[in-house]
Amino acid sequence: MALETSIDQASGRVPITIVALKGELDASNFTELIEDVRRLYEEGSRDLLLDLTDLAFMASSGLVALHSILRLMHGEAPPDPEAGWGALHSLGLDVSGGGTQTEVQLCGPQGPVERVLTRTGLSRLFLIHPDRASAIAAF
Amino acid sequence: MSDSAERSEASARTLRVPSELGQLAALRDFLRTAADEAGVGDAGAADLVQAVDEAATNAMIHGHAGRPGWVEVDVATKDDRFVVNVRDDAPGFDPTTVQSPDLSVHPANRRPGGMGVLLARLCVDEMTYRPRPGGGNILTLVRRFERNGKEDR
Numbered sequence: 001m002a003l004e005t006s007i008d009q010a011s012g013r014v015p016i017t018i019v020a021l022k023g024e025l026d027a028s029n030f031t032e033l034i035e036d037v038r039r040l041y042e043e044g045s046r047d048l049l050l051d052l053t054d055l056a057f058m059a060s061s062g063l064v065a066l067h068s069i070l071r072l073m074h075g076e077a078p079p080d081p082e083a084g085w086g087a088l089h090s091l092g093l094d095v096s097g098g099g100t101q102t103e104v105q106l107c108g109p110q111g112p113v114e115r116v117l118t119r120t121g122l123s124r125l126f127l128i129h130p131d132r133a134s135a136i137a138a139f
Numbered sequence: 140m141s142d143s144a145e146r147s148e149a150s151a152r153t154l155r156v157p158s159e160l161g162q163l164a165a166l167r168d169f170l171r172t173a174a175d176e177a178g179v180g181d182a183g184a185a186d187l188v189q190a191v192d193e194a195a196t197n198a199m200i201h202g203h204a205g206r207p208g209w210v211e212v213d214v215a216t217k218d219d220r221f222v223v224n225v226r227d228d229a230p231g232f233d234p235t236t237v238q239s240p241d242l243s244v245h246p247a248n249r250r251p252g253g254m255g256v257l258l259a260r261l262c263v264d265e266m267t268y269r270p271r272p273g274g275g276n277i278l279t280l281v282r283r284f285e286r287n288g289k290e291d292r
Binding site: 001002024026027028057059060061063064111112115116119120121122124125 | 181
């Protein structure tokens, strides 16, 4: 199963860019997601909702994508995908205060994806909403 | 022996793919089908798929590192144990010696990588390594399950 990405816009208190993922996010396609978000940031998106409702699988490389997306949306130098896996692995991340940020939020993770986020502690980095509507209301 | 039992005995329980990231989906499909047929249960099957994906990804990226090679997965069920061997012909590397990220550290202050082996470990009950005779690696993953489909976790 490949990864399909669809982009949508919504208005909460701020303009929200919604990236909905469908399929499986793994080592073969996670850099494409990072590139999509890099382009959205360059086009002016500043608040991002990742809709994971239809994401059936997320590998640890998906966690690297989430980290990279967070950096990109905070205006930090985006990782160079040409430099490959090593460069992505060598990135640090310093979210001010070490708390949960609000520029990138998640919604709808199903069983397997939710477990990956929880087991690795990545759920502490993101506000995670049950569905798209409640997420939009929270921005 | 019934037809279905014969098919079950004879059906392929091994899948070998070229060492290409685009092949990971085929390995996951293979695992998902085998785990479902064994009655591992949805959560157990998802965990096995996760663990094998991480092991195979590591072999392809860190083991073969762009060189040609193969990754092979075989599965077997013994009593309440679903056993998966992930074999490859990459240079010898024991992932069980990789130090796990410290989960007590807030993720904002961690480096993003290094989660693959940890995830694989968390998804199964046993993870053991041995070198493959003739070169390469064998990582064995075991997940216990109850045959009535109830999960032990």
